[in-house]
Amino acid sequence: MSEQDRSLRTTTTSAEIEPHVFEGELVEDASGISASRLWRQFVNRWQRSSRVPAALKSRQAAKQAVQDATAFALRAPWRFTTTAGRGLLAAVRGWRRWVRVHDYREAAEHSEKLADKFTEIRALTLFRWKVTVAVTITAAVLVAVADLVYGSAALWITGSCCAVALAFLGRRKDGSPGRKPSLSGPRTLAWTMDPQLLVDAFRDAKLIGKDESLRLVERAAHDGAGWAVTVDLPATRKAADAIKNREALASALAVDEMQLIVERVRGRGGHAGRVFLWIADEDPYSGPPVRFPLLDAKRWDAWRPIPFGQDARNRRIDLQLVWTSLVVGAIPRQGKTFAARLPAAGLILDPYTRLYVFDGKGGKDWEAAGAVAHRFVCGDELEHVETVRDRLVELVAEVQSRFTKMSALDDAVCPESKITPGISRDPELGMPITAVIIDEVQVYLENTTRQDVGGKKTTLGAYITDLLAYLARKGPAVGIVVVLATQRPDSNTIPPRLRAVLGSRFALRVMDWRDSNIVLGEQMNTRGYDASGLLPRHKGVGILRPDSESDTGSEFLAVTVQTYYMDNAEWRSICTRGRALRETAGTLSGHAAGDDSLQTVDQSSVVQALGSDTGATGGWSGRESLELTEPLASVVNYLGGDLDPGVREFVPTAELTETLDAEPSTFAQRMGELGCRPVRHRVQNEDGDTRRVRGYLTAEIRAAVERAANDEISSPDDGDSDPS
Numbered sequence: 013m014s015e016q017d018r019s020l021r022t023t024t025t026s027a028e029i030e031p032h033v034f035e036g037e038l039v040e041d042a043s044g045i046s047a048s049r050l051w052r053q054f055v056n057r058w059q060r061s062s063r064v065p066a067a068l069k070s071r072q073a074a075k076q077a078v079q080d081a082t083a084f085a086l087r088a089p090w091r092f093t094t095t096a097g098r099g100l101l102a103a104v105r106g107w108r109r110w111v112r113v114h115d116y117r118e119a120a121e122h123s124e125k126l127a128d129k130f131t132e133i134r135a136l137t138l139f140r141w142k143v144t145v146a147v148t149i150t151a152a153v154l155v156a157v158a159d160l161v162y163g164s165a166a167l168w169i170t171g172s173c174c175a176v177a178l179a180f181l182g183r184r185k186d187g188s189p190g191r192k193p194s195l196s197g198p199r200t201l202a203w204t205m206d207p208q209l210l211v212d213a214f215r216d217a218k219l220i221g222k223d224e225s226l227r228l229v230e231r232a233a234h235d236g237a238g239w240a241v242t243v244d245l246p247a248t249r250k251a252a253d254a255i256k257n258r259e260a261l262a263s264a265l266a267v268d269e270m271q272l273i274v275e276r277v278r279g280r281g282g283h284a285g286r287v288f289l290w291i292a293d294e295d296p297y298s299g300p301p302v303r304f305p306l307l308d309a310k311r312w313d314a315w316r317p318i319p320f321g322q323d324a325r326n327r328r329i330d331l332q333l334v335w336t337s338l339v340v341g342a343i344p345r346q347g348k349t350f351a352a353r354l355p356a357a358g359l360i361l362d363p364y365t366r367l368y369v370f371d372g373k374g375g376k377d378w379e380a381a382g383a384v385a386h387r388f389v390c391g392d393e394l395e396h397v398e399t400v401r402d403r404l405v406e407l408v409a410e411v412q413s414r415f416t417k418m419s420a421l422d423d424a425v426c427p428e429s430k431i432t433p434g435i436s437r438d439p440e441l442g443m444p445i446t447a448v449i450i451d452e453v454q455v456y457l458e459n460t461t462r463q464d465v466g467g468k469k470t471t472l473g474a475y476i477t478d479l480l481a482y483l484a485r486k487g488p489a490v491g492i493v494v495v496l497a498t499q500r501p502d503s504n505t506i507p508p509r510l511r512a513v514l515g516s517r518f519a520l521r522v523m524d525w526r527d528s529n530i531v532l533g534e535q536m537n538t539r540g541y542d543a544s545g546l547l548p549r550h551k552g553v554g555i556l557r558p559d560s561e562s563d564t565g566s567e568f569l570a571v572t573v574q575t576y577y578m579d580n581a582e583w584r585s586i587c588t589r590g591r592a593l594r595e596t597a598g599t600l601s602g603h604a605a606g607d608d609s610l611q612t613v614d615q616s617s618v619v620q621a622l623g624s625d626t627g628a629t630g631g632w633s634g635r636e637s638l639e640l641t642e643p644l645a646s647v648v649n650y651l652g653g654d655l656d657p658g659v660r661e662f663v664p665t666a667e668l669t670e671t672l673d674a675e676p677s678t679f680a681q682r683m684g685e686l687g688c689r690p691v692r693h694r695v696q697n698e699d700g701d702t703r704r705v706r707g708y709l710t711a712e713i714r715a716a717v718e719r720a721a722n723d724e725i726s727s728p729d730d731g732d733s734d735p736s
């Protein structure tokens with residue numbers, strides 16, 4: 013058989029056999045394979061199992077685990093203690109929130125119903141305190157009993173259980189590393205429940221130091237439309253500073269400063285460090301205007317304080333007019349005219365009162381007063397300004413004649429050389445309470461028409477200023493009341509010589525603190541009273557500084573007042589009523605009675621009166637025309653004739669600062685800049701004792717004025733610049 017045949021056969025054979033060969037697996041010997049296979053399977057599963065701890069999966073991991081376990085064991089006591097401590101803190105905090113009914117209170121605060129819920133909250137707080145005390149006592153008794161029965165083991169077990177529970181409570185949770193930051197909720201009233209917050213607020217406002225605290229004289233209580241609390245400051249702190257820093261305190265308490273009233277508690281039960289706080293629930297001046305109470309009065313007595321407005325706590329604020337004068341200052345449209353018409357209305361309703369009404373605006377605002385006024389001028393033309401001047405000259409002459417008349421009166425009728433209600437109503441004496449009411453007084457004070465007064469050249473405006481200053485200074489004793497309103501309360505419009513003698517001040521909103529100080533008095537902004545901070549929407553709201561010298565001098569330095577509201581129709585009806593009252597009493601006179609004739613007046617005696625008092629002519633006070641700088645101008649104005657050589661040698665600093673209402677250190681500094689140095693001088697008091705006081709020699713003041721005349725003193729700026 014050939015090679016080819018063999019190959020063909022093989023091919024053929026294999027082709028024949030192939031269909032009978034099946035797929036198969038090569039199987040090793042069974043006994044040798046299974047043990048190693050099982051081990052590998054086990055190792056495989058052990059390594060991959062998530063249930064087997066990593067530390068047991070490799071030798072290296074086990075070593076690391078042992079190291080970690082050792083470290084953990086060493087750190088465990090410390091960690092347990094801190095965790096339990098954290099738990100204790102959390103527990104105390106939780107208990108505090110619970111016992112103070114925090115959740116309920118917050119809900120009430122959010123819905124602004126805290127005031128309504130106050131009693132409920134207080135009752136619940138008390139109840140929870142009782143529960144706390146009961147639980148504490150019970151727990152203590154149980155532990156004591158357990159200790160007696162089972163020995164100290166019971167204490168250890170209880171302590172351990174508590175520690176574990178606290179540790180559990182204080183454990184760190186993912187995403188809560190330590191204290192949770194919280195969004196601040198309304199903190200406005202939180203202090204009412206927690207006095208500590210009040211202490212914090214005083215600290216934040218820098219009214220007390222870090223280590224100082226407050227003493228709560230009375231717990232916070234809801235009073236009217238706000239919360240009231242009385243506190244005692246630490247011994248080194250003054251209530252006046254709290255009043256001064258009202259804004260900072262308002263910020264610390266998270267309220268608008270308009271809502272916060274800070275008052276010093278005076279008189280019985282009060283002292284220099286006792287502060288009364290009242291926080292209004294909402295803007296106290298946002299409500300509707302309050303009706304003027306005298307609208308319903310048939311008549312009024314000018315000697316009685318006249319209702320003027322309400323403070324934030326809705327307390328009525330009255331204005332005493334007899335013995336004093338009033339200036340109202342504000343930017344336009346804030347309620348100046350409306351405010352000035354309130355005292356005018358009170359005076360109109362007294363038929364024994366005589367009125368001089370001058371309206372520099374010339375509108376309808378005062379028109380109705382023409383029916384009742386003894387003298388009435390409405391307009392800003394030169395003829396009007398001249399008429400105002402003539403009427404004031406007439407009145408100055410009358411003041412002189414009243415003094416003469418009063419000096420001749422019997423002691424029984426006139427005991428104190430001051431007008432009395434009896435004198436003012438006696439038709440035979442002819443000395444009724446006489447009010448000079450001038451709206452937009454700047455129209456008259458700023459008139460620059462040249463005027464010759466007693467041979468001295470001056471302006472019409474300056475002359476009117478002198479006349480008004482005389483009336484405001486000398487007039488109150490004989491029943492003259494000056495009420496001025498101006499929309500330009502700057503130092504050029506109301507010169508210091510006039511400003512210094514105006515007793516009561518009312519500042520509605522003004523442009524800045526300087527203007528506010530011009531109306532309210534020097535340094536008033538640094539004492540916490542700044543009318544530039546009043547809001548434009550608060551029409552008729554202003555800061556009232558009543559005359560501290562008047563007999564009814566109030567206990568507060570100044571107060572924010574919302575004036576009563578009297579619309580034009582009501583004002584007209586008051587004027588009509590005033591006229592009817594005068595007709596009945598037979599006191600209708602002058603313009604209202606159709607008599608506008610000018611009285612003949614001895615001009616030279618008027619000039620002389622002004623010269624010896626306000627200094628329009630001659631005398632040392634006449635040096636005001638030099639445009640003296642402050643405070644020299646006010647000093648010269650105040651001392652007047654006392655500055656003449658040989659009259660008065662020395663004037664105490666305290667007298668000047670008190671009279672001029674100046675801050676002593678600033679006053680001394682400015683006087684020093686003007687070359688006046690204080691000296692110590694012996695003065696005799698009323699008891700005849702002598703003592704040494706600081707003050708100024710009038711010769712020094714004269715010298716400073718002389719230097720001003722010689723232009724040795726720089727600027728004539730008499731602005732109320734405030735160092736603050």
Ligand SMILES: Nc1ncnc2c1ncn2[C@@H]1O[C@H](COP(=O)(O)OP(=O)(O)OP(=O)(O)O)[C@@H](O)[C@H]1O
Nearest residue numbers: 301344345346347348349350499551552575576577
């Ligand atoms: N007590 C008040 N309560 C509410 N609104 C008031 C009060 N007083 C005045 N107003 C309102 O303020 C507005 C301005 O008042 P007023 O005319 O007295 O301002 P003014 O300061 O005299 O303005 P001007 O300088 O232009 O004369 C008035 O229209 C009045 O409605």
